[in-house]
Amino acid sequence: MPAQITYVSGHKNPDTDSCCSAICYSRFLKACHPKRNIIPMTAGPIMEQTRFILNKFGVTPPDVISDISPKAKHVPQTGRDVLNINQPVSQALEIYNQKQQLDFACIDDENNYVGMLQINDLITSILRPVNETDLTQISCTINSLIKTLGAQIVHNSQNLNEINQYRLVIPTMDIEGFKLISDTWDAERWSQSLFIMGYNPEITSYIIQNNGGMIILTRSAEQITRIKAMQKNHQPMDRVSSHQAINEMVHHEVESPEPTSVILQHVQTHNETDPLYNIIKEAPEHTTIMCTNFCVAAATVLSKQATPVKLLCKSDKVHQVKDNTPLRDIKERFLAHKQVHALAVVDQQGKYLNLLKRFDIEDVNLIDLVLVDHNELGQQPTGSQAIGVSIIEIVDHHKIAIDDQQKVQKMTVKPVGCTCTIIFELFKQKGVQLDKQTASLLMSAILTDTLILKSPTATKTDAETLKLLQDLTGIDYLQLGAEIFSSVQGFSSMDKKKVVKQDYKVFEAKQGRYGVSQVEVSSHSQISDDVINELLQILKEMSTNEGLFLTCCLVTDVQLNSSILITNGPASFADVVGYGLWKNKKCCYDLPGVVSRKKQLMPHLINVLSLLE
Structure with a gap:
């Protein structure tokens, strides 16, 4: 499993400041906390302008993570x-x-x-069967019996891992009594019987003569001494204490059984007169014989636990x-x-x-989240409220609108035009070295968010920061800004709906919800009649699909310091909007000098909508 993750994320529908802030601040945090697993991310697709900047400075785009919910x-x-x-x-x-x-x-x-085994389920199947028949039934393999009883094979030619059904038989009577109770058994009954017994050559011989399925010879000083002597280079073992721990007995090292022919050679040289050895020598192939250190009672109880896990999970x-x-x-x-x-x-x-x-x-705390360029809940990446996620820090230049229920350890919020301006100050305060690539990203973000310092949101601090970054990188920020905004294709892209949704926010008014998008273009000459008609259709579909009474798209030409507002809404909106038509196009309004949605358009829209019936 990976180490705990710290994601640094901008808002949904990320713009350049959001993306560059995530990259640059993650680099800052890594410099301050080199052992932490800090990952920059975006909460949505990266816009065209941002990709141009990242490509220009050779920066790999951060991963787009649609949902950070811990898995x-x-x-x-x-x-x-x-x-x-x-x-x-x-x-x-x-x-x-x-x-x-x-x-x-x-x-x-x-x-x-394969499956799940629960101890509670063993109460019925193993520890407390519901009837007597279940008590005497056992499904096991030779290997599972060996592991459960800490047993050693004396005679076997069967598959060690084949599952067989046995009936437990404990011969506690003399040979005549045993013959009497087994008189009606057929061949199948004999072959499916598992006999647990002490040292009893007569009954052992009778079982072998009738092709019994398995014999487990339990603890007996004489028996253990003789059986262990069969094993090559193995000394006779001492009597096992009746107080020996079960797990110690089970885990006693069990050597691989020798071939029957080798065992019989030891039988011949050890004691040809002992009847048990002659009986084992004559045992048929399908009768398995093993010995265990447990007594009859213990071996009987434990044998039920030899059932392989796969039969019960x-x-x-x-x-x-x-x-x-x-x-x-x-x-x-x-x-x-x-x-x-x-x-x-x-x-x-x-x-x-x-x-x-x-x-x-x-x-549980599995993911730490650092929010940059936003703080309100609606803009946070999906999963920010999920189990295992903790918002540990916010770096932003917007007003504080975080949910009251969210607990944040640290907040750095300043009224400047760009989050990257704040991040540059943090680099300076902590004395963290700023490389040229990171400085170039900071500069690019400030240029785009302040519209090359033309936006009303731009501050003196933003301007001073750009000059410092210009000195650090050797890049003329005015030339860089012009290059960035000239690179934007705007509505020349085939997927105009995607362009409209890139920088799009929904707001509340007394009439209901309304949406406002902003698109930056290199020139208003891109806005042809066909483009306008297509945009109006897109805005209409957005209103229908999202339940909005008004949708707007602010098309901004940064070079001209001017915008066009294209709208879909009630007819009465034209009476109160307060702007003239752009080229006499219906639902298209000319907004000279307006370049900021937050500082210029939104305050005006709020006033306008208050007048709208």
């Missing part, structure tokens, strides 16, 4: 144990005993997620989530499914990544 992949590793589907459930019970872990993700040998989709699932969806999953106590996180290929509990996503 499952952002949660740090929880470190919970996982189970291989071939492991016995005894492994889950042992981990529960040690760590009180109740839920287990189950995986295969390739780390593919739940494979339904409700217990898993993809790594790109937002935390809010994970929280909703937990709320909607009370029986779900843990969720396995998997990647897009189904590989297991992490195991999450309900409390893992409560009061």
Whole structure:
């Protein structure tokens, strides 16, 4: 899992100041906090003017992230144990005993997620079956029995990993009694029986004669001494204490079984007169014989726990989530499914990544967010209010309009014409070295946001900053500004709706909601009759789709210091707008000297709309 992320983001529909502020301030923060994972981003597509600037100075555009909501992949590793589907459930019970872990993700040998095992589900299937038949039934592999009982194979030719169904049989009577109770058994019943017994050559022989499925020989001083002597280079073992811990006995190192022929060679040389060895020597291929350090009672109880995990885990989709699932969806999953106590996180290929509990996503801080060039909630990137996101800082030049419920650790807000002007001051205050590329981005942003200092929003501080940046970069800011604004294609782009929506905001009035867009062009000569008709149609569609009573597009020619206002709204708007028609075009108004939406157009519109019935 990645380290905690700090995103530096501008507003939705980002302009040049928004984008360059994110890039430059992230560089500033990295210089101050080199160990933090700080990433610049934009909350929407980068506009044409900004791309020109980034290309000119060789800067890679920041990632466009439509939603910063933390995902499952952002949660740090929880470190919970996982189970291989071939492991016995005894492994889950042992981990529960040690760590009180109740839920287990189950995986295969390739780390593919298979299902979820819950300890509570084992109460019925393993710990407290509902009837006597269930008590005597066991589904297991030879390997799962070996792991559960810490057993060693004495005789076997069967597949160690094949799952078989057995009925448990505990021969506690003498040979005659055993013959009596097994008299009606057919061949299938014998082959599907698992016998757990102590040292009893007669009954062992009878089971082998009838092709019994499996024999587990339990602890007996004499038996263990003899069986262990079969193993190559293995010394006879001492009597096992009845107080020895189960997990110690289970995890006693089990060597790989030797071929039967080798074992029989040891039998011949060790003790040809012992009947048990002669019996084992004659055992058929399909009868498996193993020995364990446990007594009969303990081996009987534990054998039920030899069931492989894959037979009991739940494979339904409700217990898993993809790594790109937002935390809010994970929280909703937990709320909607009370029986779900843990969720396995998997990647897009189904590989297991992490195991999450309900409390893992409560009061968690996964993403720090720094807002630049905006602060109001409606302009913040999607996900800023999501679980796991904390807004730690705001750097802005707009009025403070942050939501009262949002807690911000630090705010730097100044009444200047551009956020990059503030960022330049922060570089100076902290003594952080400013390279030419970063300085060029700061200069470009100030030029665009202040319209080469022609905007009413431009301040003395902006002008002084441009001169300092000019000295630092060796770039004439007036020439750079002219180059930037000349590069804008404006409405020569095929997708005019996209151009209109690039710098677009929605406002409230007594009549309802209305939208105002601003588009900068190199010359008003681009505004032909066809362009006007197309723009009017786009504005009409926006009004209908978004429920707006008025939509406007302010088309600004920076070189002429003038704008055209194209509108779609009530007919009475023309009576109160207070501007003359542009070239006698209906719904198009000439606004000489107006270049700022915020400082010039919006105050006028607010007054006009108050007069509109």
